[in-house]
Amino acid sequence: MDTPPLPLGTQPLSNQVGGHAFGRGKTKLGMLEKDGVVLKPLQTPPRGERELNFYKEAFSCEQKWALDLRPLLPTFQGEWHTDQHPDVTYCALENITQRFRFPCILDAKVGAMTSDPLATPEKIRREKAKCRWKAKTGFSLIGLKVFNPTNSEWKTVNSHYLRHIDESEILSQGLNIFFNRNHANFNPRIVEIFIEKIKRIQLWFEEQRKFAFYSSSILFVYDAAILLNSADAAADCSQFADARMIDFAHVFPSGERDENYITGLEGLVQYFRKVIDL
Numbered sequence: 162m163d164t165p166p167l168p169l170g171t172q173p174l175s176n177q178v179g180g181h182a183f184g185r186g187k188t189k190l191g192m193l194e195k196d197g198v199v200l201k202p203l204q205t206p207p208r209g210e211r212e213l214n215f216y217k218e219a220f221s222c223e224q225k226w227a228l229d230l231r232p233l234l235p236t237f238q239g240e241w242h243t244d245q246h247p248d249v250t251y252c253a254l255e256n257i258t259q260r261f262r263f264p265c266i267l268d269a270k271v272g273a274m275t276s277d278p279l280a281t282p283e284k285i286r287r288e289k290a291k292c293r294w295k296a297k298t299g300f301s302l303i304g305l306k307v308f309n310p311t312n313s314e315w316k317t318v319n320s321h322y323l324r325h326i327d328e329s330e331i332l333s334q335g336l337n338i339f340f341n342r343n344h345a346n347f348n349p350r351i352v353e354i355f356i357e358k359i360k361r362i363q364l365w366f367e368e369q370r371k372f373a374f375y376s377s378s379i380l381f382v383y384d385a386a387i388l389l390n391s392a393d394a395a396a397d398c399s400q401f402a403d404a405r406m407i408d409f410a411h412v413f414p415s416g417e418r419d420e421n422y423i424t425g426l427e428g429l430v431q432y433f434r435k436v437i438d439l
C-alpha cells in the first residue's frame with residue numbers, strides 16, 4: 162500500500178517512541194500531530210473502534226470509575242476526520258509531551274500477557290516471543306527517547322532493540338539511560354514522582370472490576386531541563402514529570418481484578434526503585 166498523503170496542517174508525531182508510525186507498517190497510517198494535538202488513526206477493526214469507544218466511555222460516563230480514571234489518561238478531545246482520507250477516523254488526544262522543553266519519553270507496556278482473549282494462536286506465539294523476560298517482570302519496554310544534558314544530543318532506543326536485551330540489562334540498556342542515571346545532576350525525585358503516579362494507577366486498578374487491559378502502556382515523560390539548571394532541580398519537580406496510561410486497543414470487559422496489569426505495575430515500581438538504590 163502507498164503512503165497516504167499527510168492531511169493538511171498535520172505532521173507525523175515528532176516525539177513518538179513506539180507503536181504504528183506514519184508511512185510504515187501494513188496500513189502506513191500512524192500517529193500525527195496538529196496544533197499540539199495528537200491524532201491517533203483507528204487501527205484495523207475491531208481494535209480501533211475498541212479504543213475509540215473506551216475513550217468515549219471514559220470521558221462521558223459520570224460514574225466513579227470514569228471520574229477517577231480520566232486524570233490518568235491523555236484528555237480525549239473527540240473524533241477527528243480529514244477530507245484527504247475520509248474513511249479514516251482519528252482519536253484526538255492531549256499531547257503529553259507538549260509542555261516540556263526537552264521531553265524524555267519512555268513507553269512501558271504493562272502486563273506479562275500482551276495478547277488479548279481473541280488472539281489467534283499465531284498472534285499469541287508472536288507476542289510471547291517478543292520479550293523473553295516480561296513473564297518475570299510483568300512489563301516490557303517499547304521505546305525511549307532521552308536528551309543528554311552533557312552533549313545536548315538526543316538518543317532514541319526502539320522496540321526492536323529493547324525486546325532483545327537481556328533481563329540483566331533492563332537498567333543499563335533501558336531505565337538508567339532514560340533517567341540519565343549516570344549524569345552528575347541525575348534527579349531521583351523524578352523517579353519517585355513516577356512511582357507515585359504508578360501507585361495512583363494501581364489504586365484505580367484495585368477498585369475497578371470492569372475491564373482487563375492487554376498490551377496497554379504507560380507513557381512516562383520528564384523534562385531534561387531539570388538536569389541543566391540547579392534552580393529548576395530545587396523547584397517543585399512535579400512540574401517536570403508526567404505519566405499517563407495510553408493504548409487501549411485491547412481493553413476487554415472483565416468482572417475480575419486485573420492481576421496481569423497489577424503485577425506489571427508492581428514490577429515497574431520494583432525496577433524504578435532499583436534506579437534510585439544503585
Ligand SMILES: O=P(O)(O)O[C@@H]1[C@@H](OP(=O)(O)O)[C@H](OP(=O)(O)O)[C@H](O)[C@H](OP(=O)(O)O)[C@H]1OP(=O)(O)O
Pocket residue numbers: 179180181204208284287288291303320376410
Ligand atoms: O509483530 P506483529 O505482527 O504482532 O505486529 C505488532 C502489532 O500487531 P498487529 O500485527 O498490528 O496485530 C501490535 O499491535 P497491537 O498491539 O496488537 O494492536 C504492536 O504494534 C506491535 O508493536 P509493539 O510490540 O507494541 O512494539 C507490533 O509488533 P512489531 O511490528 O513491532 O513487531
Ligand SMILES: Nc1ncnc2c1ncn2[C@@H]1O[C@H](COP(=O)(O)OP(=O)(O)O)[C@@H](O)[C@H]1O
Pocket residue numbers: 174176177178179180181182192199201235254255256257258266268304378380407408409410
Ligand atoms: N497522548 C499522547 N501524547 C504524546 N505522545 C503519545 C500519546 N499517545 C501516544 N503517543 C506516542 O505514540 C506512541 C504510540 O502510541 P500507541 O497509542 O501505543 O500506538 P499503537 O496503538 O500504534 O501502539 C507512543 O509510544 C508515544 O510515543
